[in-house]
Amino acid sequence: MLKIAVTMAVAVAGLSIPAQQASAGGFCVEPLCGDVFNRSGNHAIRIAGCWHDGSIERWEGDELPCDPKMDLPNGQDSDDYSGFNDTDAFRAFRGCITSYAIGGGAIRGLDRRGRSSLWIRFHNEQNVTITGITCFN
Numbered sequence: 001m002l003k004i005a006v007t008m009a010v011a012v013a014g015l016s017i018p019a020q021q022a023s024a025g026g027f028c029v030e031p032l033c034g035d036v037f038n039r040s041g042n043h044a045i046r047i048a049g050c051w052h053d054g055s056i057e058r059w060e061g062d063e064l065p066c067d068p069k070m071d072l073p074n075g076q077d078s079d080d081y082s083g084f085n086d087t088d089a090f091r092a093f094r095g096c097i098t099s100y101a102i103g104g105g106a107i108r109g110l111d112r113r114g115r116s117s118l119w120i121r122f123h124n125e126q127n128v129t130i131t132g133i134t135c136f137n
Contacts, residue, residue: 028124033086035127036078043133044071045098046091049084051121059119064089090128092118096135102126 028034038045050066052059063069068083078087092098092110094117101107103126112118113136122128 028086032125033079034088034122034124036072036087036090037127037129038072038074038076040074040098040130040133042074043135044073045130045133046070046093047072047078047084047087048089048091048119049078049087051088057121059089059121060116061119062091062094062117064091064119086124087122087128089119089121090130092120093133093135095137096133098130099132101129101131107131 036045036047046069048064048066048069050064050068052064052066070081070084072078072081078084090098090100092112094112094115096112098110098112099107100110100120102122110118110120
C-alpha cells in the first residue's frame with residue numbers, strides 16, 4: 001500500500017505554521033502535537049503514535065492493540081521519527097519505575113514492580129519527558 005505524506009500550512013496571525021498528519025487520525029498543528037522526549041539516562045521507552053480506545057486513559061499490558069509503535073532510544077525525541085509527529089502514549093514497563101513529566105509539570109513516578117506494563121495516554125497539546133527508568137530483576 002502506498003502511503004502519502006500530507007503537509008498543510010495554517011496561517012495564524014500572519015505566520016505560517018506547518019500542520020502534520022496526526023497518527024490517531026486527523027491533523028495536529030505544531031506546537032499542538034504530542035511528543036515524547038526520552039531523557040531516561042540509559043533506557044529506550046516504548047511509545048505509540050495511536051490510541052486504541054478514546055474512553056480510557058490507561059491500558060494494562062505489554063503491547064497496545066494499535067500501530068504504529070516503536071522503542072524510542074535515550075536522548076531522542078519522538079517527532080524525529082516518521083509516523084510519530086503526534087505521539088499518543090508511552091509504556092511504563094513491568095518490573096520498572098518510570099519517572100516522567102508532562103509539560104513543565106512535576107516529575108511523577110510509575111512503580112510497576114510486581115505489576116504488568118502500563119500504557120499512559122496523553123493528548124495533542126502535551127509533551128512528555130521521560131526523566132528516568134529503573135528496572136529490577
